[in-house]
Amino acid sequence: MTSDGSKSKGEGHRQRLRDRFLAHGADGLTDSDMLELLLTMGTPRRDCKEPARELLARFNNSLSRVLDASQQELEQVKGVGSKNAFAIHFVQAVARRYLRERLIGKEYLRSSREVGDYLLHAMRGLSRETLVAILLDASYGILALEEIATGTLTAASVHPRELVKTAMAHNAAAVILAHNHPSGNTNPSEQDRRLTRHLYLALALCEIQLLDHCVVGADQRPYSFADHGLMEEIRQHCRPILSGTG
Structure with missing residues (x-):
């Protein structure tokens, strides 16, 4: 409030946002508007318009890259402090938990796109390669999501017994696997x-189906082995081994 009791110019602007x-949901706001409102959660009495613009400029005009940035990276931007960075990370964490619980709560899995939406948000910002398993029942209802391994992911470093045990x-x-490529390349x-x-x-x-393996990058949709025919190639390759004729 100003000395005469009226709202300051900054507060009036934030209220309009x-x-x-x-009135219009997210479609009524630009990425800069959204970031500005997020930053004001950490510092409600400061004008956050310029820091919001600086954040977008630093991270290639990508809202998702801002949300995925580390605390240190965020605080390198002029006008962004620890409280602002906390607000951004907290909202990101809430969104990830929401998407995870919504996915697990589904009675059955309708498409790889549903999985891709969750994986893109949950894994694209990870700095180390991480392998997760989406565990399904016989009707392809999602039972759980579990982290299986982190670090360099190879046939030698990922122990099958951990996945089978889980x-x-x-x-x-049935199982859907997913891992991220920190480089951003999903091939x-x-x-x-x-x-x-x-x-x-x-x-x-162990009579458990592996339905798909998704590779998660930065902003593009995850690469699906199943959608590109690679799971069928693997099934054909493994069939003689499993039947005892290989």
Whole structure:
């Protein structure tokens, strides 16, 4: 408030942004507007318009890259302090938990796109390679999401017994695997293909299906082995081994 009791110019501007969001949802705000409102949660008495613009400029005009940035990276931007960075990280954490719980709560999985939406938000900002398993029942209802391994992911470094143990603990009938490429490139490497064959065999010997393996990058949609025909290639490759004729 000003000395005469009226709202300051900054507060009036923020209220207009809030009103616009209430009337039109996210479509009524630009990325800069959204960041400005997020920053004001940390420092409600400061004008956050310029820091919001600086953040977008620093991270290639990408809201998702701002949300995925580390505390140190955020605080390197002029006008962004620890309280502002906390507000951004907290909102990101809430969004990830929301998407995770919404995915697990589904009675059945309708498409790889649903999985991709969750994985893109949850994994694209990770600095280390991480392998997660989405565990499904016989009707493809999602039972749980579990982290299996972190670090360099190869057939030698990822132990099949950990994946099998996790799947059996949840009484899973099927599994979808996903891992991230911190480089941002979603094309699967030859290591990724070998790892997928390795884990496919381990699960198949326990009568558990491996339905897909998704590779998560930066802003593009995850690469799906199933959508690109690679899971069928793996099934054909492993069939003689599983039947005892390979």
